[in-house]
Amino acid sequence: MKWLWICLVLCGAAQADSVPVFVTLPTPDLPPSNLTAPISLPPVPTCGATTAVSAPSRPLPPAVTGRVGFYAALYDPQFRPIRALGLGQVNALFALGSAFKPQVVRAALQEVDAGRLNLAALITTTPGKRSIEAYPPGQNTVAKLAQWALERSDNTASDLLQLGLGPPKIARAVQALSPCTSILHTTKAWWAAQAGLMPDIFPNLVTDAVNASILPFEARLKLAERLNARAQDFTGPQVEAALDTYFHGPAYAPALELALQNTSTPQGYADLLARTLGGNGLKPATRALFRQWLAASCCQPRRPALKTFYWGHKAGSGWRLLTLTGSAELPGGRRLAYAYFNDGSNTLESEDMERQIPALVAWIDAALVELAR
Known part of the structure; x- marks a missing residue:
């Protein structure tokens, strides 16, 4: 099974003295009663105000099926949208897939800038912290893990940084920065x-997870811990085998994507990327690394x-999912930012979802040209 690692060749994408102290946080209990009370959810959860946008002039590639949300905007120097294109429900929640990883790497680089973390510090991959798929074995520097989290979309590298910070x-x-964006879980956790x-936490998996997903933010944060x-x-292999099953x-439930994975809305995430993906808030050296790794990531x-x-x-890609x-x-x-989210596709395996990428990045390119005129 192949997850979330997108082949750069497929889409032709462009191609590091103090030792940090990582503190293990407590994991407080959440009363089960908060998870099991029956609730009613709208079919498509939303976040943020409805925004009027123009639709891109070109239709989506014919292979695309399922729910699509797309938002792209041209921003002023204060990161306010000047004009925008949108498709689908731009304020509906979607799973981010691996698109959340730049926020983890950016947070790590901010710790480097603050002197609380060193790019040369070594972090060990343990069996418990290893996620699914290929992984960086042994000890690796913070810089190497950050690079792999972005350029290779390495799940373990991202998890190690997230758990360390x-x-x-x-x-x-x-x-x-973005009230509509929730980055709570490591890849392995979700x-x-x-x-x-985790039946000890979610005895009735779908009901309990969905109910938990609409708890107040601090309660969700405690559960995420x-x-x-x-x-x-x-x-990692145990999790991967269980996922295949x-x-x-018959246990597959689409509702769990939004209930358990990190989420945002097309508009909310594009607005966040406009403010963060260029390396804003980082010092020149870490900013240069961040930009270099993102330029070598997927996809254009x-x-x-x-x-x-x-x-x-x-x-990011996954089962019926592409971001x-x-x-x-x-x-x-001038600056553009965009977020394309697709879930519920009729295409199942992530490898097959990834075959749609060349046509989709060409479609996004055309939309951005249209927006930049």
């Missing part, structure tokens, strides 16, 4: 929960029609 710290920082490996800690009781069996066309000074991007996000700086200093 403390998921609550990252979650609160992101929520302060997949272990989604695969049904339990999930992130509990996930370390499993090995889950996704190909081999020969973009959009004329840019810089284009950083991050993608394509990025931010581009245009000659003259």
